[in-house]
Amino acid sequence: MMRRLALMLCQASGRLLPASRKRWADAMFVELAHAGNDRSALVFAAGCLHAALHERLRDLDTRFAAGLWSIGIVTALFAVWQMLCAAHGIAVIFGATDGMHVALVGRGASASLIARYDAARPVVVGCFVLLGCAQLAGAWFLSRSQLRRFVLASCASLIIAATAVGIQLSIIWKLDGVPSEFYALLVQAVAVPALLGWFQRQQDRPEET
Known part of the structure; x- marks a missing residue:
């Protein structure tokens, strides 16, 4: 035995x-x-x-594969979060309470600023949907070890996030104290490719004997 x-x-x-x-x-x-x-x-x-x-x-290959899967899982979680934000935005368009709108009114924002915010809401919701799709695609590409396609998806995420941030800042940049939920999007869009680059450098290092 x-x-x-x-x-x-x-x-x-x-x-x-x-x-x-x-x-x-x-x-x-x-x-x-x-x-x-x-x-x-x-x-x-x-x-x-x-x-x-x-x-x-x-083994460097094992660590690199584990790193790819870790980044892929984090990217997929971000994608789910963006989709949830998009779902909330759609609900707001159809009459649900908008916390940002309430904050703008409570802080005495002008009627024109609030009108611009309301007009931009559908575009912002579209950004959330596109960003979620791009991140889901990136997570899928990582699971298949298709690094170039992942980089392209990450670049698309960066462009979409930058667009959302630009819209946000163009509306409430001067309204002190109002938080922006879009800053995290830009950070994530930059951080994921940076992490991938770090893992690529780890893989390129000569293996210790």
């Missing part, structure tokens, strides 16, 4: 090893076959599993 468990651990170790260490798997099975007893075989197999896990975590 212990010998069979040791064999299973060695097989798992072989599957865990990165491509650059696959030759280690053959050596593991050779050493396992020469183990003096079942207990020694199990201890050796456990050590092989530990070494395989260590090498997998050190």
Whole structure:
């Protein structure tokens, strides 16, 4: 029973090893076959599993893939948030309460400023929809390791976010104390490509031996 468990651990170790260490798997099975007893075989197999896990975590390809998936998940979450904001904006267009409109009125904004804000609302909602779609596309491209398409989707997100920010600032730039929900969009559109670039540099670094 212990010998069979040791064999299973060695097989798992072989599957865990990165491509650059696959030759280690053959050596593991050779050493396992020469183990003096079942207990020694199990201890050796456990050590092989530990070494395989260590090498997998050190592998640059593994870390890069994990980084891509992490960025993809964050991007998808941002996309869901933008879609929720768009849904709220659509509800406002059809009569729901708009917190920004209430804030503008409460702070004594002029009627012309409020009118410009109301007129810009459909465009802003459209920006949220487009931004969510671009971010969902970017997350999908990352899951398929299509980095160039992800960069294009991120550039589209940046343009859309910049448009939304421009609309926001053109309306309430001088109204002190009114928060803007669009600043985070611009930060995210810049941060995601920056993170991707960082992971790309990590991948390009020579692997330690």
